[in-house]
Amino acid sequence: MLCQEDFKPVTLADRAFFESHYALYPQTHSDNTFTNMVCWSHFTQYRYAYVNGNLILACTTAGVTRLHPPIGPYNPVLMRALIRLALDMGDDNKPLILIDPGTAQRIKEIDPDLMLVPELNRFEYVYRALDLAELPGKKYLKIRSQINKFRKNYLYTIETITPSNREEIMEFLVKWCESKRCEDDFILSHEIEAIFYAIEHFIELPLQGLLIRVNSQVGAISLFERLNANTALIHFEKGLPEYKGIYKAINAETAAVLVSEVEYINRESDLGISGLRKAKLRYHPHHMVEVCSLKRRACFPFIT
Numbered sequence: 001m002l003c004q005e006d007f008k009p010v011t012l013a014d015r016a017f018f019e020s021h022y023a024l025y026p027q028t029h030s031d032n033t034f035t036n037m038v039c040w041s042h043f044t045q046y047r048y049a050y051v052n053g054n055l056i057l058a059c060t061t062a063g064v065t066r067l068h069p070p071i072g073p074y075n076p077v078l079m080r081a082l083i084r085l086a087l088d089m090g091d092d093n094k095p096l097i098l099i100d101p102g103t104a105q106r107i108k109e110i111d112p113d114l115m116l117v118p119e120l121n122r123f124e125y126v127y128r129a130l131d132l133a134e135l136p137g138k139k140y141l142k143i144r145s146q147i148n149k150f151r152k153n154y155l156y157t158i159e160t161i162t163p164s165n166r167e168e169i170m171e172f173l174v175k176w177c178e179s180k181r182c183e184d185d186f187i188l189s190h191e192i193e194a195i196f197y198a199i200e201h202f203i204e205l206p207l208q209g210l211l212i213r214v215n216s217q218v219g220a221i222s223l224f225e226r227l228n229a230n231t232a233l234i235h236f237e238k239g240l241p242e243y244k245g246i247y248k249a250i251n252a253e254t255a256a257v258l259v260s261e262v263e264y265i266n267r268e269s270d271l272g273i274s275g276l277r278k279a280k281l282r283y284h285p286h287h288m289v290e291v292c293s294l295k296r297r298a299c300f301p302f303i304t
């Protein structure tokens with residue numbers, strides 16, 4: 001019923017298909033977004049199959065392929081076929097990933113012996129947009145203080161990202177990458193490539209953006225999109241380190257734009273990076289987007 005030959009690459013030309021399907025089945029995790037898939041295609045090759053009204057994603061990184069659960073009307077036969085395909089593919093220890101709690105429950109109903117494990121590094125942080133925009137109360141006192149210092153120390157303006165400032169943003173990204181020594185950092189070297197792609201194809205993607213100019217020069221940017229009816233997703237947020245407090249400022253300015261449109265802002269996962277986790281926790285998330293993976297056993301049950 002389901003095999004690897006059913007999958008084809010995700011390309012820019014598929015945007016309308018993904019948007020129409022996700023309008024029926026809204027997403028909560030950034031990894032499933034069309035923007036994420038095309039921007040990171042240099043690092044992870046994404047393919048998809050459309051079976052019985054369900055969208056199924058396959059992602060291949062460093063030669064290892066993993067599958068995502070079906071997105072569409074629940075079909076237990078298809079779910080069994082997907083689990084079988086995942087377990088039959090390759091040697092990866094976790095062949096089926098990004099399983100949300102509802103889907104996890106259905107998988108357990110199919111076979112209680114299947115091992116599902118939480119993927120903490122893939123949990124995504126979701127905040128109240130109003131909290132990020134207004135930073136109310138004592139728990140945000142330090143962040144407000146840092147933003148106030150930024151506003152006092154620098155002459156800056158806010159601007160939306162458009163094709164007219166694209167070249168300036170590219171120059172900013174080169175400068176940011178040099179300051180971070182991206183070539184020496186595995187994650188940053190791939191992330192900068194994804195950001196360049198996003199800017200180059202800004203009009204072709206469902207993106208919006210904001211930038212901060214300090215003394216007329218681009219000092220920070222944020223790229224975001226509507227994830228679902230009540231949530232926006234921040235894909236990228238970068239600032240030059242010489243401007244103290246600029247990350248706090250671009251965060252707040254972005255939230256101020258989004259607060260009238262959505263209730264929540266998803267700021268993605270921490271990738272298991274300790275410093276990033278601490279930074280995200282300082283903003284006091286409202287909730288997390290929790291996911292788990294199907295873990296392969298030495299001997300796994302036969303799924304029919």
